[in-house]
Amino acid sequence: SYNLDASKILESKWNQSKIEWRERYWGFNKKNLPLNGRLWIPEGDQKFPIISIIHGNHSMQEHSDDGYNYLGEYLSKHGFIFNSLDQNFLNGSWTGDFRGKEMTTRAWHFLENLSYLKKLNNDSSSILYNKIDFDNIIVMGHSRGGEAVNIASKFNELKTFPDNGNIELDYNLNIKGIVTLAPTDYRYFRNYKLKNINYLSIQGSMDSDEDSFFGIRQANRIDNESSSFSDFNILVEGANHSQFNTSWGQHDFGFPGKLLVNNSNILPGWLQRKILKKYVYNFLAYTLNGNPNSLEILKKSENYTIEENVSKKIISRSKIGGSSVLLDFEEDELSYSKNSKLKFSDISEIKLEPLKFRGGKNQQNSALKINVSDSSEFIIDILDDIKVYYYNFLSFDVSNDQDTAKLEISFIDKNSNVIGSKTLKLFNTNIDLNNLKFNYLTEERFKKRNDINFSTYYVDLENKDFKSIVFKFNKGKYYLDNFSLNF
Numbered sequence: 001s002y003n004l005d006a007s008k009i010l011e012s013k014w015n016q017s018k019i020e021w022r023e024r025y026w027g028f029n030k031k032n033l034p035l036n037g038r039l040w041i042p043e044g045d046q047k048f049p050i051i052s053i054i055h056g057n058h059s060m061q062e063h064s065d066d067g068y069n070y071l072g073e074y075l076s077k078h079g080f081i082f083n084s085l086d087q088n089f090l091n092g093s094w095t096g097d098f099r100g101k102e103m104t105t106r107a108w109h110f111l112e113n114l115s116y117l118k119k120l121n122n123d124s125s126s127i128l129y130n131k132i133d134f135d136n137i138i139v140m141g142h143s144r145g146g147e148a149v150n151i152a153s154k155f156n157e158l159k160t161f162p163d164n165g166n167i168e169l170d171y172n173l174n175i176k177g178i179v180t181l182a183p184t185d186y187r188y189f190r191n192y193k194l195k196n197i198n199y200l201s202i203q204g205s206m207d208s209d210e211d212s213f214f215g216i217r218q219a220n221r222i223d224n225e226s227s228s229f230s231d232f233n234i235l236v237e238g239a240n241h242s243q244f245n246t247s248w249g250q251h252d253f254g255f256p257g258k259l260l261v262n263n264s265n266i267l268p269g270w271l272q273r274k275i276l277k278k279y280v281y282n283f284l285a286y287t288l289n290g291n292p293n294s295l296e297i298l299k300k301s302e303n304y305t306i307e308e309n310v311s312k313k314i315i316s317r318s319k320i321g322g323s324s325v326l327l328d329f330e331e332d333e334l335s336y337s338k339n340s341k342l343k344f345s346d347i348s349e350i351k352l353e354p355l356k357f358r359g360g361k362n363q364q365n366s367a368l369k370i371n372v373s374d375s376s377e378f379i380i381d382i383l384d385d386i387k388v389y390y391y392n393f394l395s396f397d398v399s400n401d402q403d404t405a406k407l408e409i410s411f412i413d414k415n416s417n418v419i420g421s422k423t424l425k426l427f428n429t430n431i432d433l434n435n436l437k438f439n440y441l442t443e444e445r446f447k448k449r450n451d452i453n454f455s456t457y458y459v460d461l462e463n464k465d466f467k468s469i470v471f472k473f474n475k476g477k478y479y480l481d482n483f484s485l486n487f
Contacts, residue, residue: 002116003032008167009108011101025060026089035113036086038065040072041131042079049136049288050117051075051280052083054110056143056184058248060091067245068142074277080284081132085113087145100187104163106148107155110139111171118173136288138177140280142244143210146183146201150218153178154192162190177287179280181244182207185214186361193221196321198287199231200298202279204239205431206266208252211446212357213453216317217364224321227487230286231319232298234279235453237312237431238267244276260436271306275314301427301455315429317397317454323484324391326380329366339386340483343379347372353479358433358448367399367452367481370473378471380483389465391485397454399479401430407473409459411466420464429453452479458486 010030023029042048053071055064065086072082087109090102118134120126141149153175161167177198185191199222201215219231242248243266250269251258267275282294299318303311326340334352335342344350349371355363370378382388398407405426413419433449436442442449 002035003028004035004109004112006030006033006105006109008164009161010105011098022093022095025093028089033089033109034086035109035116036065037113038069038072038084038086039128040076040082041128042076042081044079047130047133048079048081049133049138049284050081050083051138051140051179051284052085052110052114053140053142054085054087054106054145054148055245056141056145057091057097058245060088060093062247063088064091064245064247067247070246070273071277071280075281075284078281083113083117085110100144100184103144103148103151103188104155104161106144107151108161110141110148110152111155111173114173115171135174137173137175138179138284138287139175140179140181141183142181143241144184144187146180146215147185147187149178149180150183150185150194151188151190151192153194153197177283179283180215180218181276182210182241183215183218184210185217191217191221191364193223194218195223196225196229197222198229198283200234200279200283201232202234202236202239202276204241204243204267204272205235205237205433206239206262206435207241208261208435208445209241211359211435212361212451214357214361217362219317219319220364224319227320227322229321230295230298232279232283233317234298235313235315235317235431236267236272236275237314238265239272239275240266243267243269243272246273260438260441262434262437265434267306267312275304299456299458301429313428313431315427315431315453315455318456319482319484320393320395320486323395323486324386326382326483326485327368328482328484329368329480334368339383341381341383343381344370344377345379346376347378349477355452355479358446358451360447363452365481367397367454367479369477369479371477372473372475374472374475376473378473378480380469380471382467382469386485388461388485389463391461391487393486394459394461394469394483395456395486396483397456397481398426399429399452399454400426400476401428402426402474402476403428405474405476405478407471410470410472411461411464412468412470413465414467419466420462422459424457424459427455429455454479454481456482461485
């Protein structure tokens with residue numbers, strides 16, 4: 001083990017209570033944090049990309065770093081080095097926990113671990129010599145670890161620790177992508193924006209620990225200037241919080257609270273982890289190798305069959321970088337942007353709405369809420385500066401709670417002629433979040449039994465030179481967002 005002095009990083013209190021007991025249990029304090037981890041290395045003489053993960057908060061007596069062994073075994077067979085870092089000493093216990101005050105320490109400790117591995121990789125006497133491809137790093141985190149790797153990705157770019165200017169940072173690691181599993185996004189007070197990085201966040205609908213898809217908030221704070229970078233947000237119906245880590249067991253609550261959990265709605269642990277492996281592998285194949293088939297898998301919402309006549313929804317909301325935004329509804333003006341003008345007819349309700357998660361936290365995103373009839377029209381006029389024939393796809397997000405909803409799209413040229421049309425069957429993005437056995441308990445704990453979920457659609461433009469796009473929805477209520485032209 002290699003030790004680190006975190007005394008200038010970690011908040012002044014080593015813990016909220018029982019400090020001396022905690023130090024006696026571990027045999028160290030914040031001046032000598034160990035740098036331990038578990039490595040899975042493929043066979044072969046070449047260098048391999050590295051995926052490095054940090055766990056989240058759990059009982060510190062029940063070690064969490066071995067809970068991702070299944071990912072290490074799977075990914076190492078597919079040509080990736082997998083590193084699971086030990087941060088159990090930053091977790092809680094019956095003495096209490098740091099209540100999020102340790103988030104910067106998790107991020108800093110994570111980067112120090114990667115830096116240490118880089119030294120070993122360059123050391124000809126090390127068994128890791130020339131094994132790790134440090135041009136291809138993927139960072140990964142679960143729960144608080146998810147927020148921590150987002151923070152670490154920002155710290156990686158900084159020269160100075162923002163909470164103590166006496167600490168210099170100098171990492172500059174080549175991080176190609178971020179994967180977060182049921183992450184937090186509110187423990188650290190700085191909500192960092194990130195730029196030009198691939199991002200995947202996965203959340204379970206039956207998560208009773210992190211009650212909403214907070215990974216979307218970080219996605220909303222990513223600015224990707226090139227189509228080489230994208231973000232994907234995958235909501236898995238029936239997945240919970242704990243089963244991404246085999247050491248955490250089946251339940252998100254301890255005793256006696258777990259007796260109230262609606263287990264009939266939760267996926268088996270093995271299936272939840274199988275789905276995770278599918279999306280992580282395809283994210284790696286897309287991010288590191290540009291695999292177009294993997295991109296299509298990541299973009300697709302689907303009904304996932306788990307047994308005969310039983311399926312669960314997997315909802316994908318994505319954004320391809322380098323797009324030209326037509327309307328994203330983030331400003332005060334509803335019907336105009338620098339690239340387009342919105343017109344509509346026979347729509348009984350149309351309003352900008354700042355979105356909140358079911359527990360009341362801000363999604364850091366606004367959308368357009370509409371209530372339409374079968375005769376309603378929603379029209380986007382393209383302004384003259386946009387050369388639409390340069391783009392390959394039109395993309396947009398829809399939240400829809402109907403099984404039979406359809407959308408008719410027509411492309412209109414400058415002479416008011418229809419030059420193409422497309423009919424889409426809309427995915428029902430509604431998921432009843434019945435976490436607990438009694439609805440009133442779910443509503444008391446989580447405020448509501450549903451969230452506003454979006455699925456992203458991509459329509460091939462086929463080199464059309466159009467001036468307007470007409471959308472006609474089935475009668476109903478919808479939320480719309482992020483109309484863009486993509487390469």
